[in-house]
Amino acid sequence: MDDKRNLIAAILLSVAILLGWNFVAEKFFPTPDKPDVTKTVAGTANGAPATTPAAQGQPAGLPAPGAPATAPQAIRPVEAALGEGNRIPIETPTIKGSINLVGARVDDITLSKYRQTIAKDSPAVRLFAPGGTKSAYFASLGWSAQGIQVPGPNTLWTATGGKLTPTTPVTLSWANGAGQTFRIEYSIDENYLITAKQTIANTGTAPVTASSFALIDRFGKPTDPHEQDSWTIHVGPTGYLGGKSVFDTDYDDVEEAPGRAVRYTSAAWLGFTDKYWLAAVIPAQGERVTAQIASPAANNYQTMFARDFQQVAPGRQVTTTSRIFAGAKEVATLERYQDQQGITRLSNAIDWGWFEFFAVPIFKLLDWLFRQLGNFGVAIMVLTLIIRLLMFPIANRQFSSMAQMRVVQPKMKALQDRYKDDKPKMQQELMKLYKDEKINPLAGCLPILIQIPIFYALYKVLMLTIEMRHQPFALWIKDLSAPDPLHILNLFGLLPFTPPSILSIGVLAVILGITMWLQFRLNPAPADPVQAQVFKIMPWLFMFIMAPFAAGLLLYWITNNILSIGQQQWMYRKFPALKAAVAK
Template sequence: MDDKRNLIAAILLSVAILIGWNFVAEKFFPTPEKPDVTTTVAGANGAPATAPAAQGQPSGLPAPGVTAATGVAQAVRPVEAVLAEGNRIPIETPKLAGSINLVGARVDDITLTKYRQSIKKDAPPVRLFAPGGTKAAYFASLGWSAQGIEVPGPNTVWTASGDKLTPATPVTLSWANGTGQTFRIEYAIDDNYLITAKQTIANGGDAPVSTSSFALIDRFGKPSDPHEADSWTIHVGPTGYLGGKSVFDIDYDDVEEAEGRSVRYNSAGWLGFTDKYWLAAIVPSSGERVTAAISSPAANNYQSLFARDFTQIAPGKQVTTTSRIFAGAKEFYTLQRYQDDLGITRLSNAIDWGWFEFFEVPIFKLLDWLFKQVSNFGVAIMILTLIIRLLMFPIAQKQFASMAQMRVVQPKMKALQERYKEDKPRMQQELMKLYKDEKINPLAGCLPILIQIPIFYALYKVLMLTIEMRHQPFALWIKDLSAQDPAMILNLFGLLPFTPPSLLSIGLLAVILGVTMWLQFRLNPPPTDPVQEQVFKLMPWLFMFIMAPFAAGLLLYWITNNILSIGQQQWMYRKYPALKAAAAK
C-alpha cells in the first residue's frame, strides 16, 4: 500500500513539474525567438502608431545648470519618408550604413548590414537607429549648454565639410551663433561600430563664456518582442559602467518610477541601452570627469546622457572635448578590443554573462574557435560535447566503479536495512561503516550530473546572448540553432499554419532527446526502490516536454551527450562485468 502511495505521489509530482515548468521557464529561462521574426530594433518598417511624446534634447541633464530645449510632439511617419527629406550626410562602413541628420547634428539612421532581421534570404538588415518622428525613434546626439549665449539646438541646421562619413573620410559639422561663438563637431568612424566625435567651441566674442558639453542617446519605446524583454537571466534596457560598477539592475520601469523619473550617477565609463544582441552607448574620454543620468522625460521615452562641468572660455580661445558613440552588435571580440585598446572600462560587460562569467566566457571562446575551424555551429557543439566527455572520463570511471561496488555489496545493504528497519539512525551508521569498509563513495554517481549543470547553463547563456551564435544553421531542417526546433509534431512539422502552445511544442529534436535518454536509463542498473524505478521511467519523457521549447543547440548538446554516455556505458560494462550482470538481472 505504501509503495502505491509513493508511486502515485511520484506521478503527481512529475505532472506538477511538467505543467509548472512552463511558467517558471518563461520567467527565468525565456526561449529564443522563432526563425520567422521580422521586426527590427527600431520598429517594423516605421509603420504609424500612436504619436510619441516629445522627442528631442534631454530634460534634466546631470550637470548643474545644464538645460536644453525639448522638441515638440509630432505625427509619426514611416522611416523611409523621414529619410527622404534630405539634409543628411551618408554613413558607409563595412558593417554599417546610415546617415547623420544635419538638422540637430543627430546620428539617427543606422542599419547593421552584416545582420538580418530573420533567417529568410530576403530579410532586410537590422535597423538600430531611427529618426525622431518615427514609430520607434532611437538616436544619439551631442550638444552644449551655456550661460548668456545661444547654443545649437534640436532644430539647428549645420553645415558639413564633406559628402560622406567613412573610415577614410571624417566629416566636420559647423555652426555659428552670430555673437562670435562657433561650434564644430568632427565625426570620425572606424571599420566596426564606433563613432568618435570631437566637440569644439571657439569664442570669437569680446567676453568669456561658460559652457558645458554633453552627449545623449534618446530612445522611444521598449522592445516589442516578448523574447527581447528583460528577464532574470538576460538584461535588456538601461546599462553601463556607472558609479564604479557595471549596471544590470535597472530596467525601463525602474527609471519611470524613480524620483524625478531619473537615476543619476557621479561618474561614468559608458552608458546606454542594450538589447539582447545590440548596444547603443555613449562614452566619455577615458578618465574624464562627468556626471550621468538615465531618465524618462516623457511616457515611453528614455534617455541616457552624460555632461561635463562648466568651463570658462576666454575671448580668442577654444575648448575641444571628445566623446564616442557605439552603435552596433555586441560582438565579444569587438567589445573586448575597444575595452583593451581604448580604455573603455568593462565594455565587454554589455554582454550580460551574469555571476558565472568566469566559466561562460571560456565555453564561448572554445565553441567560437571550434566553429571557425569546422564552419558549422552544430558540429562545433558536438565536438564541444565530446571534449567535455573526455575531460570527465576519469570521473565517469569512478562513477561506474562505484556503481559496480554498490551492486556487489547490495545483499549486505539489504541485510542491514532489514536488521535495523526500526532504528533508522543505527541503520545509517551501519551503512556508512559498510561504505567505508568496502571503500565505496555513494555520492560518486551524482558528481557527473552536478558538473553537467554549470556546463549546460553556460551553453544556454552562450546560445541566448552571443551574436556570434545567432541564426547559425546546422543541417536539414535546423536553420537556426539559437531558436526552438521548428519541426513540431502537432503542426505536422510546419505544414499547418499555427504554433502549438509551449507545453505541447514537441519537435523532432525533443523526441530524439527523450529516446536517447530512455536508452541511457535502460543501460543503468535499475534502482532497488520501486518508486525510484517508476520515476526514472518517466523522466526521459518528462524532460522531452521540458526541453522542447529551448534552443535547438541545447537539445543537440544533450542528445550528443546522451549518445556518448551510451557508448561509454557499453565500454564500461565490458570493464566491470559485475555491473553488467546486475543490470541484466
Template structure:
C-alpha cells in the same frame, strides 16, 4: 507514502502551470499594444506603431540645468522610417559594417543599419536597423551636445553646417554652428571599420566675457521590446546597461527606471552606458579615464534615456575647450568588443554580453566554439564537436561517478541489513554505515560531486549558445536553416509544409522528439531508483523536458541531443567495465 504522493502531485501541477501560463495569458489576458522597439531592431520598419517622444536633451545631473523638451512625437505624427529619412538634410555614413546618416537638424546619429546582418534568413531580407529617427516607429538615436549658463547652445532643432557629404573610415566630417553671440560649436565625427563613432566636441569662445559650459552624450530610445525572445530574464539581460560606479550593471531594467525616484537612476562614474538587446548594443562612451556622471532615466512614458555629462568648465574669452565622446552602435561581436576594451581602454565593454555567473567558463567555451566553427564551416557540426570535447574532458569525472555507483550497488545488501538491524537506533546506524564505507573504501559523495562540477560548465555552454551572435542565422543541415531559432518543423505545421508557427506550448518539433527519445533511452540505462515515486518521476521527466525544450533554439537542442547520445555510449562502455552496475540496472 501519502506525503510523497502529495509532493509528486504538487510538482506535476507546478510544471503544468509553468507550461500553460503563457498560453493562458495570451488567450485570456492579452497584453496591451505598446511601442515595439524590435520593429526597428529586427523587424518591419514601415509599421506605424505609436511611439513616445524623445527629447534629445539631458536630464538634470551633476547640478546641470535640464534643457527643455524640444522634440515630441505624437501617435498622429508617426511615419515610416523611409518617409522621415527622405526629409531634411543629412550626412551619409558608409563603412564595411554600417550604413546610415547623420541628421543635420540636431546633429543626431539617428539612422544606422547593420549591413552584415539581415532581419530574417530570406535572401532578400533587409539589413537589421538599429537606429531610427524621431517621428518614426520606435525612435532610437544618439546625440551629443552642451549645457551652458546664460549662453545659447545648440539643441534638438539646430541646423548644423557640414564640411562633407559623407562620413567614412577615411573621411571625417565636421559639423559647425555659431550662436551669433560669440560662441562657435563644432563636432568632428570620425568612424572606424566596425561600430565605433568618435565625436570631438569643441566650443570656442570668441566673446568678450568668460562662459561656463558642459558637454554631454546620450542615447534616446522610444519603447521597449515586446518580442518574447528580446525580454529581460534571469538568464539574459535586455535593457539599460553599462559599466557604472565600478561595476557592470545588469540589475536595472526598464520598469526599474520608471519606478525610480524622479524616474531616474544616477551614477557617480561611468566607463560606458547604453541599451543592450540580445545581439545588439548602443552605448555612449567618454574618453579614456575621463570623470563623468551618468544617469539612466525615463523622461516620459515609454521613453528611455542613458546619459553621461561632464562638470562645468570655465572658458575664457578667446579660448576653446574640446572634449571627446564615443558612440558604439552595432552587433555584440566578442572579438570587436574585446578589441575596443583592450585598444580603446573601454572598461569591461565585453560585459555587454551577459555571460552570467560562470563567465570564466563561458568565455573560453565561446572561443573554442568559434575556433571550431572556423575550422569546419558549419555551426551545427561545431556544436557537436564542442560537445564531444567537453564530454571527453569530463570523462574522468564521469568514470569516477560510475565507479562510485557500482560500489554502492555491490554493498547495497549490506547497507539494507544495517538499516534493518538498527532501524530504532539512528545514531548507531549512521556509525555502522560510515564504518562500512570505510571498510569498503567507498566515498558516498563521489557520485554527487562530479555532477556539481559539471553544472557551471554546462550552464556556461547554454549561455554561449543563447547569446553568441555567431550562431544567429547559421544553418545546419536539411530543414534546420537557423540554429538560433526554434525548430521550424513541428507536427502541427506538418513539419514546415504549412506556413504558420504553432503556439509555444504546442510547438513540438522533430528535434524535441529526438531529445525526448534519447533522454528516455539514457534514463532507462540507469539503475532504477529504489523509491517507486522517484521511478515514476524519471519515467515522466524525458517527455516533460521534451515539451519544455521544444520552443528553445535549435542549436541548444542539438547540443543536448549530442550530449544524450554520448552519455548513452558512455553508459554502455561503463557497464562493460563495471558488470555489477549493469546487473543492478537490469533488475
C-alpha cells in the same frame, strides 16, 4: 546514494523548468498588448528628447526629466524621414546610415552584416531610426551653458566633408552670433565606434561657462517577445556605472524612480542593450563624468553622461571627446574596444550570468571550432565530445563507485534493517562500511553537479552570442539560435495552425526524449518504486520542457546523451556487477 542522485536530478529538473518557463510564459501565456504609444512620439516637433541639458540650463550638467517641450507629432515612415535631406552619409564595411544635420544627430544606422530574418532577401537590421518614426532611436551630442545660446535639437549645422568613412572624417559647425562657435568632428572606424570631438570656441569679449554631454534616446520598448528582459537575459538600460556593471535596471525601474531618473556619480559607458545589439555613449578614457538613466516622458528612455561646467575665456576653446558605439555585440569586437580603447568592462554588454568564468571559455572554444569546421552544429557536437572526454576520468570513477555500491547493496540493506529504529547508529555503520569497502558515495553525483554550470554556460552562449544567430546546421535546421521549426502536432506544417509553445514538440525534442529514455534505461533502477516511476516519466517531461529552447541547445543535449549511452555500454563491459544490477 540513490537519494542523493535523485536530489541532484530534481535540482536539474527545477533549473530546466525555470529556464523553460521563460519561453512558455512568453508564448503560451503572453501579457496583453499595450497601446502602441509610439504612434505619437514624445518630444519636440522632430522627435527630440523631452528635455535636454541645453533646454534646462542646469548648473550640475544633468537635466531633471520633465514633460515634453512641445506637442508630439504623428508617426512617419523611416523612408520619409530620411528623404527630407540635410544628411551626411555614413559608410563602413559594417554599417551604413547618415548623420542628421538638424540636431547633429546620429539617427540612421543599419548593420550591413546582419539580416532581419534568415531569408536571402531580408533587409539589413536597423539599429537607429530618426525622431518622429515608430521606433525612433538615436545618439546626440550637445552643450549646456549659462547666459549664451547653445545648439539644440532643431539647430541646422553646416558640414565640411561629404561622407563619413573610416578614412574621411566630417566636421559640423554652428555659430550663435554672439561670439561662440560650436564644432563636432566625427570620425569612425571599420566596425561600430564613432568618435566625436566637441569644441566650443569663445571669440567673444567675456568668459562663458559651459558643459558638454552625450546621450542615447530611445522611444518605445522592444516588442519582440524574445527581446524582453528576463532573469536570464537582460534587455534595456545598461552600462558600467558607479564602478559596476548594471544589469538590474529595466525600463519600468526608470519610470518608477524618483524624478523618473536613476543617477550615477561615474560612468565608463552607458546605453541600451538588446539581445544582440548595443547602443552606448562613452566618455574619454579616465574622464570624470556624471550620468543618468531617465524617462523624460511616456515611452521615452534616455541614457546620458555630462561633464562638469568649466569656464572658457575669451580667445580660448575647449575640446572634449565622446564616443558612440552602435552595432552588434560581437565578443571579439567588444573585447578589442575594451582592451585597446580602455572602455571598462564593455564586454559585459553581453550578460554572461553567474558562470561568466566558464561561459566565456566555452564560447571561445565553440567559436574556434566553428571557424575550423564551418558548421556551427558540427562545432557544438565536437564541443560536446571534448567536454565528455575531459569528464571521462570523473565518469569512470562514477561508474566504478556505482558498481561498488551495487556489490555492497545486500550489506547496506542488512544494516538498514538492523538499525531501522536507530538512525544515527545506522549512519555511523554505513560510513564505516563505505570506509572498509573504499567507496565514495558522492562520486556518482559529481558528474551531475558539473553538468549544471556546463549546461547553463552553454545556454547563455547559444542564446546571447550573435555569432550563433542565424547559423544553419543541416536539413530543416536553418537557425540553431531558434527553436526547432518542425512541430509534430501540425504534421510538420502540413496542418494550417501553429501549436502553442507548451505543445510545440519538434523532431529534436522527440529525439532528446528518446535518447534520455535510453540513457535512463541503462542506469541501475532506484530501489524506491516511486523514484523508479519518476525516472520513467522524466525523459518525456524534459521533452516538453526543452522543446521551446534553441535548436543548438537540444543538439548539444542529444549529442551528450548519445555519448553517455556509448560510455555506459563500455563501462558495463568493464564492470559486470553494474550490468547485472541493471538487468534485475
